[in-house]
Amino acid sequence: MDIRQLHYFLTLAEEGSISSAAAALHMAQPSLSENLMRLESKLGVQLVVRSGRGVTLTEAGQLLAERGRGIVDAAARAISDIRHAGTEARGLVSIGLPPSLGLLLSVPLAETIRSEYPDVRLRISEGLSGDITEWVENDRIDLGCVYELRDNRELLFQPLLAEKLFLISAPDNLPEGANLEDPDAPTIRAIDLRALPLALPAASHGARKVVERFARAAGIALNVVVEIDSLPQIVTMATRASAYTIVPHAAVIDEVAAGTVRAIEIVEPTMTRTAYLLRKRTRPITRASQAVQQSIAVIVREMIERFQLDAVAIDATGRDRA
Known part of the structure; x- marks a missing residue:
């Protein structure tokens, strides 16, 4: 063959x-x-x-x-690397993003690469954290952003950002127990999430695992009334007051600005999650993939500052960890 x-x-x-x-x-x-x-x-x-x-x-x-x-991409990348060894960044770089990070990164990353690295061709795929990890393991993509780390010595990871998770509600469907003393920054205690009807991704979804792990640590049982593996549809459920959901601020920037939802901070304790950038240890690091990885770190910081997100960019050194 x-x-x-x-x-x-x-x-x-x-x-x-x-x-x-x-x-x-x-x-x-x-x-x-x-x-x-x-x-x-x-x-x-x-x-x-x-x-x-x-x-x-x-x-x-x-x-x-x-x-x-992965085989075809690797062959194309090898040919490109050999032809342009030691020169500027060029060639194909493929990356997998989960839905909420895709909303934040996809367009600005594509625009940055096209503007600053015209010889780099970017391919962005959207998927769940588990799927993205498998794509990295099987050499289908060069880089992947995930919320769940798998115990695999072949994978290297770099923390990107830590972000708070919020309860999302329709403006006319604010939950009982919500603290509205500061109308611009409502809060709700974790214990008050128990009775709320929630729309969340399926249990295999990395975002769902983070929420479930938090609930277990807080000693509460969540009332998940529907599972939908689609971020836009889950947010729509909240805007229609059909259910509440739990997502980061970055996932509902436009909806919050338009006033179609309220983002309510979860406190006592605060719910957070960390996003990581993955790559395979044995996959060659090209100038193009380095350019994309560095661009992602810069864009994350810019987006946090631009939209005043409740998130923190971390480990900007670019060091990989096993």
Whole structure:
């Protein structure tokens, strides 16, 4: 199996049909079909199931698509690194961001890289902390931002920021127990969260794990009435007074500014979480990935200051930790 065959297969997996993939690759459909058959023959397994609607990946095909992307990206990166060794930052850098950090970082990071490093191509993927960690482990991405650290000696991490979590409420649905002495900075004690109907991500979500761990430490049982793995939908539940939710300030900057929600600080104790930047120990550090990593640290500090977020940028030295 060569890189070109793998590239053809990955395009087919992304497009979902021979005709669409052939058009994307600027090649004839019979040639693409022949390449696919040769690849299946080499591997000794069926990779796709053909139908009138296109192609569906088999279990083996899904595995090849998952692992193959990292291989193709690594090959492209190696070629670029060899061609431009010792010169300026250039090439592809892929990064995974959880939804709340994506809201804060994606656009300013893309704009910064495009402006300051025009030869760097940035690919941003959104996912859960667990998924992002697996992408780093499997070489699908160069860098990942997560809230949950996995015990894996192959991974290096750098703390990015510590942020407070807030109870989010519709303005006309403020919870009992909320302290409104300072109308611009309402608070609620952790113990008063017990009876509130909450909309949270599923238990596998890194953000949910942080909240559950906090609740156990505070000795309270949360009343989770619905699980939604979508940050916008969870916030919508709060704006419609259908439930409350718990997220960082960065996740509701626009809604708070528009007055569609209130962010209520959780106290006694304060609820916080830490975001980390991950990379794989054995993955080569390119000038491009260094540029992206440094840009992330700078943008985090800028966003905290610009939006007056209840968060603190940490460990700005850029040192990795095992």
